[in-house]
């Protein structure tokens with residue numbers, strides 16, 4: 132068996148039984164690995180109607196066939212479970228080194244089931260797998276937990292949750308190596324519900340490669356393409372993802388004050404250029420990554436340096452809250468990482484709370500005269516993040532995410548979310564394809580299920596008219612399918628700025644000894660997309676939830692270069708369903724499912 | 731009468747964040763980048779007075795008096 136390690140580790144926290152099972156190679160090839168195979172393994176074992184916090188729910192940590200190989204960025208892993216935030220399938224992806232180390236320990240996936248009676252962590256060192264007590268770690272911040280576990284297992288990589296996951300915040304994320312996050316959809320809370328604090332992993336094995344010389348040659352070629360590409364060899368390494376602040380803002384789709392407008396005249400204060408000039412210490416790359424978009428930064432509060440903020444994090448704690456202060460952004464990023472909170476959802480929930488305050492739903496009285504949650508109030512950010520992560524006072528309500536918060540006041544329309552997951556940093560009114568992708572994303576509001584920003588704003592691989600509707604459903608479908616492939620291979624999505632389906636097919640073929648064409652890969656991506664959709668339907672997530680908050684459909688963008696636009700989802704959605712071969716109600720047809728091998 | 735040219739990322743090197751240029755009737759975005767020593771293949775996104783489009787098309791756009799341009803090299807993220 133090439134590429135894969137051929138073993139799945141199953142750990143039952145109720146019984147304490149650990150078992151090792153053979154990987155079904157045919158199944159693995161059909162669903163590739165990572166997001167695809169993880170979803171298939173999960174769906175074969177778990178009732179989609181399961182309560183995400185029940186012991187019957189499971190959580191799958193899975194790498195891809197290219198994780199742990201020398202391929203560029205080959206080190207990622209995916210966390211697959213049912214999301215307590217959305218009720219949809221959650222596939223949350225993280226970089227760093229943990230995913231590659233799981234492979235080196237000899238496993239393609241770890242399936243954790245049941246629930247421990249007391250807090251535990253799992254230690255994996257090659258064949259040695261232990262469930263160990265973690266009472267002393269429960270309640271600790273992420274860096275404290277990682278440091279304590281590194282002392283016990285110095286060679287291992289640590290994946291852990293923070294207080295937010297322990298306290299079942301629907302925004303609880305999973306952190307590895309302190310500053311890398313499987314951020315979205317509340318996967319950390321599922322770990323918390325199982326009393327599982329952390330997983331440490333180390334190993335000494337390597338995957339066998341079908342054609343080592345061929346893979347070496349293809350890897351070299353791909354690295355050259357990445358190096359010579361203006362984005363992956365220039366913009367991203369130099370400025371990080373924060374370089375997007377200015378370009379998104381100049382197109383008038385940089386959401387301000389909970390998406391009440393789309394242009395920030397003071398965005399320069401939190402731009403990638405400013406971050407680079409005033410705060411950057413060095414790059415902070417993931418495993419085998421020649422791009423190195425990750426940042427290591429210093430600020431007044433963090434003079435020893437910490438992992439720096441990504442674009443989405445900068446936006447959500449700056450523009451979305453009406454505060455343009457990079458020091459606050461860096462501190463907010465730090466506290467989200469320590470508490471184990473998804474930065475996008477945590478910031479977006481503060482933004483929704485600020486709009487609810489602006490409109491009189493949240494009052495000073497309700498806040499018990501605590502710090503006012505008001506746009507522009509810099510003092511509120513860290514104060515309320517800590518209360519959110521620790522579920523103290525009004526923070527308990529905030530910890531449920533913007534949708535449940537706004538719904539509590541009877542006005543869910545002030546939550547800028549899709550399927551209860553908060554939207555990222557692009558106003559869909561000025562980017563019609565991106566809006567369609569938000570509405571149809573299988574994990575709810577998300578930019579990395581199909582990054583239409585590439586063609587609609589950045590001109591990659593070609594510039595599309597961002598307001599045009601014609602052709603957009605086809606673009607959305609192909610971006611969604613290709614992304615599902617990359618997420619399943621175990622590579623970083625950012626490689627796709629330089630590489631195409633042909634390069635991915637070359638890498639996988641040399642690794643597995645297959646002869647897949649780019650079309651075969653895209654078909655596998657479509658299969659994965661449809662599989663996720665089937666899960667959501669069986670979980671009771673109706674296609675009626677394939678929509679956008681009313682603000683984007685009814686309120687014209689008030690200012691900036693996207694002024695006057697609303698999102699035309701009513702036109703695009705039926706065309707998208709047709710493009711996917713689904714019926715008019717958004718249900719995959721038997722014919723399509725059969726063609727994809729899903730029946 | 732002048733126009734503002736906003737520059738981003740490495741286009742700022744040796745040029746600064748914003749360059750002010752005298753406006754001449756009929757001047758196009760191509761005239762602006764020629765003046766700045768930037769070539770079309772280096773540009774990934776070009777906005778002229780709030781309007782964006784394919785770079786080649788935008789280079790032929792006339793700049794308004796008191797108008798602005800925003801010029802970006804290849805950048806991305808997510």
Ligand code: SF4
Nearest residue numbers: 417420422424425623
């Ligand atoms: S491009 Fe950035 S996120 Fe992707 S693997 Fe490299 S450092 Fe990690």
